[in-house]
Amino acid sequence: MEMLNVGQFELVSNAFSFAIAVMGAATIFLFLGRSQVASHYKTAVTISGIVTLIAFYHYWRIFDSWQGAYAVTKTGLEATAHKFNDAYRYVDWLLTVPLLLIELILVMKLSREETTAKAQKLAGAAALMILLGYPGEISADVGTKFKWWFLSMIPFLYIVMNLFSGLSKAINAQPESVRDLITTARNLTVLSWCFYPVVYALYFIPGANVGSAEVATYVQIGYTISDILAKAVFGVFIYVVAVRKSEANA
Amino acid sequence: MEMLNVGQFELVSNAFSFAIAVMGAATIFLFLGRSQVASHYKTAVTISGIVTLIAFYHYWRIFDSWQGAYAVTKTGLEATAHKFNDAYRYVDWLLTVPLLLIELILVMKLSREETTAKAQKLAGAAALMILLGYPGEISADVGTKFKWWFLSMIPFLYIVMNLFSGLSKAINAQPESVRDLITTARNLTVLSWCFYPVVYALYFIPGANVGSAEVATYVQIGYTISDILAKAVFGVFIYVVAVRKSEANA
Numbered sequence: 338m339e340m341l342n343v344g345q346f347e348l349v350s351n352a353f354s355f356a357i358a359v360m361g362a363a364t365i366f367l368f369l370g371r372s373q374v375a376s377h378y379k380t381a382v383t384i385s386g387i388v389t390l391i392a393f394y395h396y397w398r399i400f401d402s403w404q405g406a407y408a409v410t411k412t413g414l415e416a417t418a419h420k421f422n423d424a425y426r427y428v429d430w431l432l433t434v435p436l437l438l439i440e441l442i443l444v445m446k447l448s449r450e451e452t453t454a455k456a457q458k459l460a461g462a463a464a465l466m467i468l469l470g471y472p473g474e475i476s477a478d479v480g481t482k483f484k485w486w487f488l489s490m491i492p493f494l495y496i497v498m499n500l501f502s503g504l505s506k507a508i509n510a511q512p513e514s515v516r517d518l519i520t521t522a523r524n525l526t527v528l529s530w531c532f533y534p535v536v537y538a539l540y541f542i543p544g545a546n547v548g549s550a551e552v553a554t555y556v557q558i559g560y561t562i563s564d565i566l567a568k569a570v571f572g573v574f575i576y577v578v579a580v581r582k583s584e585a586n587a
Numbered sequence: 588m589e590m591l592n593v594g595q596f597e598l599v600s601n602a603f604s605f606a607i608a609v610m611g612a613a614t615i616f617l618f619l620g621r622s623q624v625a626s627h628y629k630t631a632v633t634i635s636g637i638v639t640l641i642a643f644y645h646y647w648r649i650f651d652s653w654q655g656a657y658a659v660t661k662t663g664l665e666a667t668a669h670k671f672n673d674a675y676r677y678v679d680w681l682l683t684v685p686l687l688l689i690e691l692i693l694v695m696k697l698s699r700e701e702t703t704a705k706a707q708k709l710a711g712a713a714a715l716m717i718l719l720g721y722p723g724e725i726s727a728d729v730g731t732k733f734k735w736w737f738l739s740m741i742p743f744l745y746i747v748m749n750l751f752s753g754l755s756k757a758i759n760a761q762p763e764s765v766r767d768l769i770t771t772a773r774n775l776t777v778l779s780w781c782f783y784p785v786v787y788a789l790y791f792i793p794g795a796n797v798g799s800a801e802v803a804t805y806v807q808i809g810y811t812i813s814d815i816l817a818k819a820v821f822g823v824f825i826y827v828v829a830v831r832k833s834e835a836n837a
Binding site: 379383384418419432 | 597600601604605607608609611612615616619620622623659660661
């Protein structure tokens, strides 16, 4: 990989630190807010906080791994013997992405059977999506990257289709006061999730150099923004839905 | 012992970090969820969370010990003066394995006498099983490893037999809505526990080299997966049983 310059290294470091602060703050907000929602919605809010807590932990490790992978010297940036560990992101996603879908399903308060069926189907597809993405992420070869990106898009599109068609009926059955909010939460899921394959695709867009310092910088910052939207912002949304539904006794 | 390569070292590191995240997440989930079960089941859920908390602590230590035992250099992996500390696992199991059996007994809500009798018998056998396993784990000699594995299997089989024959009557007395769940919890205990002796046996299966880097890698990853199933997944199961029984007022 092409060597980053000090400015790129610091920009990514600051983005990681920002994510640590946001995820930590969201975790405390959600855990404290849990006492303000009705019994039925507590699990959805608990899981929202657990997702941001898991992300907080991993961004801490990611920050440390990034700092350990480079040494700032008087003449510029140098690589150390420790490679930046990309696996932390994938381990994080393997845990949090299925949980994010479960949050969304739980806050809808469907029947127990429907909740279990949808949770299993969507969480399973989400885990498959992450597992299929990893071999491409760690490969240095553009063709290999594209192949695994493509395979990973199959469960991704299955989830998106399910969120649109399968959940639309359930959304229409929600109380009026939260219907728009749940629709927004669903759209936020789809929108923030679309960021990930786009960021990943930076590796193989025509003209981009897969090993360039710019691409490496954009990918790290892109994933960080996506994580903040999909986990912290989304988690607060789930909390607001839970508060409104609690007020409406729905 | 044969030296690991950097890839094996990183794979095991990532598995340990994954376990830290899972155990931490499960702990928070169980401690928060405790407020959602009836008074009678709070102790079972508390203990489930304590088990994952103890495991969280030990995986943190295991991760640090693993990082300290090897140095990544520009030419590959080198052993440091610090040996990886296997004892953390056994100290963890000595505490958590008896507690896991107590969780399962408590969530059944047997009579006080039966609870005490079963808890003493099974927890005692579990502690004995762990103590008998340790001398084999730290020995470099295949014969010694096999001897202690064999001795450790005696209390192991005693526990498995008890879970099947002794608990079957108690399971049939459970309310219908949770009978399947408790049966699954019991089977999950037995199944996840069977992983441990199988992983341990990797040391002395014919053709395997007890000191090879492959065996060392598989053993660490195998134990980690077993711990996640037996503690975190099992703990969430116990919580679901407790919620269902609370709803049924059983």
